[in-house]
Each structure stands twice: as structure tokens, then as C-alpha cells.
Amino acid sequence: EPEVTQTPSHQVTQMGQEVILRCVPISNHLYFYWYRQILGQKVEFLVSFYNNEISEKSEIFDDQFSVERPDGSNFTLKIRSTKLEDSAMYFCASRFEGAMNTEAFFGQGTRLTVV
Amino acid sequence: AQKVTQAQTEISVVEKEDVTLDCVYETRDTTYYLFWYKQPPSGELVFLIRRNSFDEQNEISGRYSWNFQKSTSSFNFTITASQVVDSAVYFCALPSYNTDKLIFGTGTRLQVFP
Numbered sequence: 001e002p003e004v005t006q007t008p009s010h011q012v013t014q015m016g017q018e019v020i021l022r023c024v025p026i027s028n029h030l031y032f033y034w035y036r037q038i039l040g041q042k043v044e045f046l047v048s049f050y051n052n053e054i055s056e057k058s059e060i061f062d063d064q065f066s067v068e069r070p071d072g073s074n075f076t077l078k079i080r081s082t083k084l085e086d087s088a089m090y091f092c093a094s095r096f097e098g099a100m101n102t103e104a105f106f107g108q109g110t111r112l113t114v115v
Numbered sequence: 116a117q118k119v120t121q122a123q124t125e126i127s128v129v130e131k132e133d134v135t136l137d138c139v140y141e142t143r144d145t146t147y148y149l150f151w152y153k154q155p156p157s158g159e160l161v162f163l164i165r166r167n168s169f170d171e172q173n174e175i176s177g178r179y180s181w182n183f184q185k186s187t188s189s190f191n192f193t194i195t196a197s198q199v200v201d202s203a204v205y206f207c208a209l210p211s212y213n214t215d216k217l218i219f220g221t222g223t224r225l226q227v228f229p
Contacts, residue, residue: 031215043160043206045216056214091160095215103150104217106160 002026006092006107013082013114021077021110023092032075033093033104034067036060043091049075082114117142117211121220128197129228136192136223138207144168149190150208150217151181160206166190197227 005024013019025032034046047057049067057065066078075094079086089111093104118141128134140149151163164174166183174181178195194201204224208217 033216035217042221043208043217043219045211045218048214048216056216058216089158093160103162103165105162106152108157108159111158 002105004092004094004105004107006090006110008110009108010111011113013112015084015114016081019079019082019112021079021090021092021112023075023077023107024073025075025092025094026096026105027073029094029096029105031055031095031097031104032067032069033095034077035091035093035106036088037091037109038088046077046090079112082112084114087112087114117144117209117218119207119209119218119220121205121207121223123223124221125224125226127226127228130198131196132227133193133195134197134225134227136194136205136207136225138190138192138220140188140190140207140209142188142209143212144210148210149183151190151192152206152208152219154204154206154222156203163192163205194225197225199227199229201225202227 007022032049035043037043045058047061047067048055064080068076089109091109092107095104096102120139147168149166153161153163171183171185180193182191204222206222207220211218
């Protein structure tokens with residue numbers, strides 16, 4: 001069964017460092033998302049991406065964040081200068097269509113720890 | 116505004132008990148979808164069900180069943196004869212108004228003891 005794959009599963013980084021979280025969405029999917037979940041809290045939307053551009057972003061997704069689909073298969077989230085409060089589980093998701101008649105499939109998540 | 120409320124923070128049951136997880140939502144949309152996801156201790160988010168607001172029939176899938184009541188804006192999830200492997204956090208979710216991003220509830224942590 002096709003699945004969304006995220007690497008690494010866990011990343012520890014020092015405050016101020018850049019991190020890149022990687023995702024391989026399901027191959028025929030067209031809509032891509034990043035969500036995050038601070039430990040013990042709910043899952044929050046960060047950004048959606050379609051046709052090689054951001055379609056929507058949340059207030060959390062400030063200038064320190066960027067997304068890219070560099071090669072037609074990977075979908076990356078970059079945090080330029082990490083802060084302690086960026087520590088969270090980051091989920092990538094993909095969907096075949098943007099409308100709600102298809103479900104979003106989530107990856108297993110990358111746990112980011114900023115120290 | 117779109118909102119999902121899962122009032123039960125944590126539920127503990129003994130194996131083989133039935134358990135119902137509540138979800139109440141608010142939406143501006145006249146037609147919409149609702150979702151349930153499971154997050155086991157390993158951390159991933161597992162899709163369980165998508166329900167169209169047109170369809171108010173209850174849905175059953177094995178030990179899982181969902182009760183959608185549009186009149187009370189609720190989409191409750193029942194696990195029959197719970198098992199230890201059902202222990203997880205369960206999230207109800209709703210698309211944001213006029214976009215495809217999901218708004219998640221705060222989740223209900225279910226612990227099933229042997």
C-alpha cells in the first residue's frame with residue numbers, strides 16, 4: 001500500500017541551526033501539506049503546496065520556514081534558524097485532490113528536538 | 116468559524132469494554148467532510164474514516180462504528196470490545212472554511228488496560 005515517507009524520524013539540532021525535514025509523498029498525489037504537533041497538543045496546519053507553489057500558510061509559517069519540491073518526488077520543509085519552540089513532531093501529508101472528497105495521508109512524522 | 120471540540124481528554128477502560136469518543140464541531144460550510152485519525156504510541160497519524168455531511172447513516176467497520184448527527188453537530192466514534200492495541204490518541208478533524216487544510220480537535224487519549 002502506498003504511503004507517505006518522512007526522514008529522519010528524529011532530529012536533534014542546536015538552536016540557531018538550519019534543519020531540513022524530508023518527505024516523499026504518495027506518487028500520484030498532487031497536494032502536499034506540513035503540519036506540526038507540539039508534544040501533547042493538537043495537530044496544527046503549517047502550509048499547503050500545489051503546482052509548485054504555496055497555496056496557503058498559517059501564522060506559524062513565518063519567514064524562518066520554507067518549503068520546496070526540488071525534484072518531483074521529495075517535498076521538504078526547511079527551518080532556517082531553529083528556536084526552542086520549534087521542537088515538535090512535524091507531519092507531512094499528501095492528497096490526490098485538493099477537495100475534501102479524498103482523505104489526506106500522513107507520514108509517520110519527524111520528531112524535531114531543538115536544544 | 117470552523118472548530119472541533121473533543122471534550123474528553125483521556126479515557127481509560129478495561130479490555131472488552133465498549134467506549135465512545137465524542138466529537139462536536141462547528142462549521143460555516145453547508146456541505147463538509149469529517150475525519151477521524153488515530154495516533155498510536157509510535158506517533159504516526161492513521162486515517163480511520165471520512166464522512167460526507169450528506170450521509171447521516173451510521174458506519175460500521177469491524178469493531179469501529181461512527182454516529183454522525185448533523186442536528187447536534189456531532190460525529191462520535193465507538194470502539195466495541197476494546198483491545199489493548201486500541202490504546203492511542205484519537206483526533207477528530209474538519210476542513211477549514213473554503214480551504215482544504217484540516218482543523219484538528221485536541222484529541223482523546225484512550226488507554227485500554229488488560
